[in-house]
Amino acid sequence: MMKKVNHTSSKKLEMLLWSIALPGFGHLLNGKYTKGIILIFLEFLVNVMGNFNHVIVLSFHGNIQQAIDQTNYQWLMFYPCLYFFAIWDAYKDAGGGEKPFSYLPLAFSAYFVTIGLIFSPSFTIFGTLIGPIWLPILFLPIGLVVGSVIRWILLMRHT
Numbered sequence: 001m002m003k004k005v006n007h008t009s010s011k012k013l014e015m016l017l018w019s020i021a022l023p024g025f026g027h028l029l030n031g032k033y034t035k036g037i038i039l040i041f042l043e044f045l046v047n048v049m050g051n052f053n054h055v056i057v058l059s060f061h062g063n064i065q066q067a068i069d070q071t072n073y074q075w076l077m078f079y080p081c082l083y084f085f086a087i088w089d090a091y092k093d094a095g096g097g098e099k100p101f102s103y104l105p106l107a108f109s110a111y112f113v114t115i116g117l118i119f120s121p122s123f124t125i126f127g128t129l130i131g132p133i134w135l136p137i138l139f140l141p142i143g144l145v146v147g148s149v150i151r152w153i154l155l156m157r158h159t
Contacts, residue, residue, distance in 0.1 A: 008095055015094035019087040026090025039086045042078075050076030059133035068121045071132045076117060080136065084110035101154050105147035112143030 019026035023043045027036030047053060050072045058067035088106045091097055116123075116139030120132040130138065 012091055012094045012096040015090040016087060016096070019090040023083055023086030026086070027093065030090060030093040032090075032093055035089070039082070042082055043086070046075055046078045046082060050079060052076060052079065055132055059131050064129045064131035064134075067131050067133065068129070071120075073117070073121075073132075076132065077114060080113035080117065081110045084113070100158065101151040104151040104154075105144045108147030108150065109140055109143035112139040112146065113137075115139060 015026035015030060018029055022040065024036040024039030024041075027033075027039060030036075051070050055067045055071050055076075058064075058070060084106045088097065088103055092103075097103060113136040116136035117132055120130060120135040123130055123135055
């Protein structure tokens with residue numbers, strides 16, 4: 001027998017996934033049109049000025065040094081915080097994030113992805129340059145874990 005899907009949980013997941021696809025989409029679905037349009041505009045601005053799509057294509061083709069050379073780090077440094085804030089905010093607007101300190105894993109993800117971006121021009125693993133797409137992605141789970149551990153510590157101290 002199939003279990004009935006909780007509409008609230010489904011809506012939170014929907015907002016989360018649309019915001020992952022493109023910051024601002026979740027806000028539009030939540031009826032937060034001004035915030036959604038601003039986030040989409042900022043996503044577009046940072047993406048274009050940081051050369052992000054071109055860097056993604058180069059990285060997927062294994063042209064890591066070219067990706068590094070094409071990256072405008074001054075602009076792209078804004079991307080992780082913008083991206084994770086948009087995800088969090090759309091999720092929260094849909095009724096998620098009610099538990100104490102539940103924002104910490106995504107906030108620390110933004111911090112660690114930014115750190116990965118900072119070190120991406122020179123950081124190697126076993127002599128292989130990882131680059132401005134793959135290194136930040138590898139730092140993402142570290143941010144999730146650190147944020148979750150800090151959240152757990154804070155919850156233990158406050159209960």
